[in-house]
Structures are given as C-alpha cells and as structure tokens.
Amino acid sequence: MADAILYLFLDQVKTIIDKAKKEVKLLVGVEDEVEKLERNLDLVLSVLADAEEKKTTDQLVKKWLDRLKEAAYDMEDALDEWKTRAELEVKGTENAANCQGKVLLLRNFISCFSFHRLSSRHEVAVNIKEINRRIDEIVKEKDKYQLERRKIELPKRPETSSFVDVSKLCGRDGVKREILSYLLGGNSEMDAAKLIQTISIVGMGGLGKTALAQLVCNDPNVKQHFESVTWVCVSDSFDEKRVAKAIIQGLEKLSGSAAYGLESDPLEILLGRISKSIEGKKYLLVLDDVWADKCERWDSLKVTFNLGAAGSKILVTTRDLNVASMMGSFDSQIIHLEKLGDEECWSILRDKAFKGKDKMKSREDLEEIGRKIAKRCKGLPLAAKVLGSLLHSRSTKGEWLNILASEIWKLNLAQKEIFAPLLLSYYDLPHPVRRCFLYCVLFPKDFVYAYHHITSHWLAQGFLGSDPDADLELVGLEYFNILVAHSFFQDFATRDGYIFFFKMHDVVHDFGKYLAENEFAMEIVQTDHLSINSARHRHLLVMVGERMSFPTSISGAEKLRTLVTYTGKDALTCDALRSLFNHCRRLRLLDFNWPDGPDHLCNEVPEDIGKLMHLRYINLANSKKLERLPEELCNILNLECLDLKGCRSLKHLPESIGKLPNLRFLVTNGCFALTHYPKDVGKLTSLRTLIGVIARADRNDGTEFSIADLGNLKHLRRVWMKVVGNSIDMEEAGKAGLQNVEELWIYLPGEVEEDDIIEALHLPPSIIFGFSDDYWLNPRGGFGHPDWFKFNSPVY
Known part of the structure; x- marks a missing residue:
C-alpha cells in the first residue's frame, strides 16, 4: 500500500537532503528547490495517515496517493543523482590535483571537467525543479479531499524471536485419518485396471490444505508404504513441462547442474524419463495448490503415471472443486476441508x-x-494464527479491545474473510518493515527465500536505512524477526537456532500483491525484445524462456529499479548487457540467477556498467565465462554488494576497487582463476562480509592483499579466507585485528599449518571458526539442508 512506500521514500528523501547539505555544496539552482521540497514533505507527512484510511473507500484519494508515490520515486532518484554527481565531482577534482608535475595537462583537465560539471548541475537542477512542480501541485490538491493532519505514531514493535512454527494442526485429526486411509488402503478395481488413484483436498485459501498434506506426507506409515514421495508446488497455472521437470527432480533427487540439464529437453523426453523412474515402483505424487486450467494439459501427464506399481497414489490440494474432477478424483476421493469452529480458532489464537x-x-x-x-477469524486457521501473533505483543485489555473494534473489519476488501486479519497485522508493522514484506512478492508463489539473499535485497533498496557506519545487517535481522513474529513467513529451515530458508503462505503472497498493486511485475521472455507494459512497474522479475537469450532490446524500463532474472544457458550476451545498462539507468539492484552448471555470461562486462550510478547490488554469481570486470565498475560509488561466487574464469578484480566507499559485501569464493586480491581491497572500510578473500601469509608488499591488511577493515563481521604462501609471517599476521569478526573460515592450499595460523591470528574466544577443504570455503562437514527444503523446493 502507498503508506509503506511513501513514508519510507519521504523519510529517505529527507535523509538524502540532510546528508548532501552536510557533505557537498548545493548545486546551482537546487538550493531553493530543496528548501521548497522540505516544506512540501512536512505537509504531505501530516495528512498521509488520514489519506491512507480514506483510499479504501475513495478512489480519488487513491489516485492522489498513486500520483504522490510516483513523484516520490522520481524525486528520490533525482536527489540520489544529485548527491552522487557531487561526490564524483569531488573525487574527480581530487584525482586531477594529485597529478604531480603535469601542470598543463591539469589545466586542460580542470577546464574540461568544470564545463562538464556546470552542464551536469544544470541538468540535475532542471530535473529537480520539474519534479518539485509536480509535487507542489499534488500537495495543493490535498485540500480537495478534506484530509486531516495527524501526528504520526509508529506502532509498538513486538517482542521478537526466531521461533519456528510447530507442525500440529488443530481440529484436523479426523481429516488426517481419512486421507491416510485413502493413501494406505487399496482399490482393487483401479489396481486391476492399472489406473492411479487421485485424492484431492479442496478448500478456500487459508484453511490449511498445504499444511495438512505436509503433515500426511511426513507420517512414518506413509514414508514406509511408498518407495518415493515427490512434492511439486504448482500454483496459478498448470505448466505441464515445469511440473514434469519438478517431478523428475523429486524422483531422481536432482539438484544444481543435473537439474538444469532438464531445461532443454522437450516434453516427450521428460515424460519418458518419468515413466522410466516410476515403472514398477509404488509412489506418492503430491501436486500442491493446483488452479483451474485446461484438462488436456493434465491428461498428457496423467497417462505416464499409470506405469507405476499398484497402490501408487496422487494427492492434490486445490481451491477449486472443478480442478479435483479434472485431476480424476471421484466424489468419494474428494476431501472437502471445512472451516474450523470458533473454539478451534480460539485454541490456535490463544x-x-x-x-x-x-x-x-x-x-x-x-x-x-x-x-x-x-x-472474526471465520473458521480460517491462517487468520487465527496471524491474529494470535498480533495479540502476542499486546498485554492490556484496552489494546485487545482496539483490535476487536477496529474499522478494518468493516472495509470492503477483496477476500475479506482472510485479508481483514492480515491487514490488521500489516498495519501493526513499522513502516520500513511493511516495505520489506511487500518486496517479497516480487518473487513467485512457493519460492524458497534465503535469509541472507532477501535481507541484502532490502539493504540495496534502502529499506534498512542509509547510515554507512550503522550495523544495517542487524536492522535487517530485526525486521525479519518482526515479520516472523507476525506470522508472515513460515516453513523455516534452521541451523543452530538461526533461520536460513523460509517460505510465504500463498494467501499471504496474494495479500501482498493486493497491497503492492502494479509496483511489482513478472515477465516471461519469448522474443529478443523486452517491453515493460506499465511505467508504474519499478521492480521486475524476468523469466527467460528455454533456448532463448536475454533480450538485446528493451523498452519502457527507464524507471526500473530492480531487475531479477532467471535465465538459461548462454542466455546473456555482451550486446544484451550493453542495451540493459544504457536503457535502465535507474537500476539499484541487478540480480542474475542461474543454476550451478552451464556457462552463461560473456567473457567480460561492458564498460557501460559505470553509467549505473544508482546501483547498490549486482549479482553475477556462476558466470563461468566471465574473465574480467571493467575499471568503470569502480565509478559506481553507491555499490554495496558485489557477488562473484563461482565465476571460475575470473582472473582479476579491478585494480581501483578501493574507490568503492560503500561496499559492504564482496563475494568471490569459487573464482578458481583468481590468484590474488588487489592491495586496494584494504581501503574498503565499509566491508561487513568478505567471502573468498585471498590473503598472503608470507609477505606484505605493495601489490597483493595480505593478512595484515584485514586490520584496516574494522567493520568486518564475516570472513571466509583463502590463505596463500608457503610460510607465515607471524608479526604481519598479528596485525589482522579480527577482534570484531564473528565468523571465520579458512582454506589453506599451501604449506601453512592450521595450528600456526590459529596462533598467529589471536582469535577472540567468541568467534565461530573453522577450516575448509576447498575454495568454495564450505565448512568441513557442510551446512546441509533439512528434508523439507529438498522436498519442497520449487523449480525456476
């Protein structure tokens, strides 16, 4: 909803203004506009809470807020450009002044640079003035809607923890027994006809269909009865090829490059592979969250399943009774999941x-x-769970009465029965946390989120604040725990008490998309041209079709902030990258996702990447053809995260990498062609995470990064390090200064002994420490994943 976006953006705009006024001289023509903007921001903030409530019943107010949101986006981009250009000018002047003994060249440079600087100032000033005019008009219109000024009161933050949901289901014992009887029992007529029995669980969203199916599949009797149990998250549309690939992954326990090898196979090959895997075996196939679709799509798969042994079963969960019939369930095999009684809802809530x-x-x-x-839960266990989590942070009678009497229960909402409780919990979130929640709907339903991945996205978007000296990673953890405490996330995979992976209930995902409206989009690319349908889309997830390359031409993406891609083999050419960098100048986050296996990227990143001055995050992991990065990358002063893991052909990092003052994450593990780190890495004083750093132990010279250079990086918290050299300089190693490091893993490919490195580093007693056996730097024994993660991971 607009409030989360606007509160956050307006706060960020104020932060940018304050920071720029302190650190750089205001550009010509901008100072008056900035003062005017500050006055308008105060006026908008004073009526925003009232406008947010009225937008649910007044379309004119909703349109007013939408226009304000678009203007806020544009203004934040303009001010960010203003700040960044000013910082670049300062650095350019400093670099010119450092050219000793080249007076004539210096004069020519300063003359040219000053002309360019004046041109840039004028361009930025005109842009800010135009956006300010739009905001001024929007602010003047507020009186039409009789918006009242209110004091902004942030809700009290709940007590937070990393607790994980228990697996018990209230009020479903009888249904569980019924499903088990179908799964474990025989059907002589169907077995004789070599037909597979299909059982369907049918009910509206939020009743617990998926949880019930999970509970049944984890029953020891089911695991013993079937030779294989395969789970496929279907969701929204029944794509027979995607489902076939997911079934093969489950049957054959495939992952990484082996799973990716299925991408190029036609449906006929996939069906043949399924037939071979299940022939003569008694299996259970679970198809979760199937939506209404064309019957023939299912029929092409269903014939294949009849090759299994007698007693094989298919279990389906769906909101649509017609789907159950389409999947082949007889009336006697359809379990209608009813709403819970008030007492059972009270039990969950309590x-x-x-x-x-x-x-x-x-x-x-x-x-x-x-x-x-x-x-008020109307028999929906998800609603009871969400409301119970909301009430957990409230301990007085008045606070509970406020929930009971809330006006939200009276709103005319889509899917009111479930959305009203979710909206109550959503409004209880602090505004930045609301924004973090909404961002998660960029990814598809049933997506397995990785904690470190999603929180680094939040950081890049500015949701966690912008103070370079603050521990923003701890802010991310706090926000994540708040969302966990409010039951917006579920299905947690943990290790040592920490959550590493999680999912979002499909109804919660629907709710988030309802609130976010058109801000997030997903495009499936089947041609060499990508066209963004709406200028309101700021965050885009692109799925590149099989045997397709990433588009070499793009339109409508000028205002895009986020691009997350799932691409195929050899899917990204230099021409495509060059087009992307030139058309999407406002990008803050660029995340290329591909499986671990095939080659993907061209051998170098075009120099045009230096034009992305707003960029905070770039993920080029597993780009196995990538050999070099351009020095222009180091012109992106706002860059906070650079992920290069698995770029096994990468030979060098940019020599001027030390010019990235805001870099917090640098990841290079698995870059096997990389022989050393530049000395300038020791200048990256904002670094918090350094994964794959190569540090010399035997010397500290002026060319390569050494263990002693770690001592300059006072904010480091996580270090995974490859130590090179056949000996260790104990004195230099003692300068590493790892007293603030919380996690350290070391790979020793040379002759340095483990006991010697431990002695030399003077490690603090509280550090999590260990050794690795290769440059992937996985701890000995591995991290591993719980069974549900392997079982439920969707295919993208």
Missing part, C-alpha cells in the same frame, strides 16, 4: 497470543475478548 505468558495476571480478562476476536 496458543500464539499467550506463548511464554503462562503467568500473566490479566489473562482471564483477555480471554473473553480473545474469544470474540476468534469469531
């Missing part, structure tokens, strides 16, 4: 709300109100 509060004095007073709130 467990969440009073978790860890058994001795709370006011519990009896709250229970009466809680039962009334449970009736």
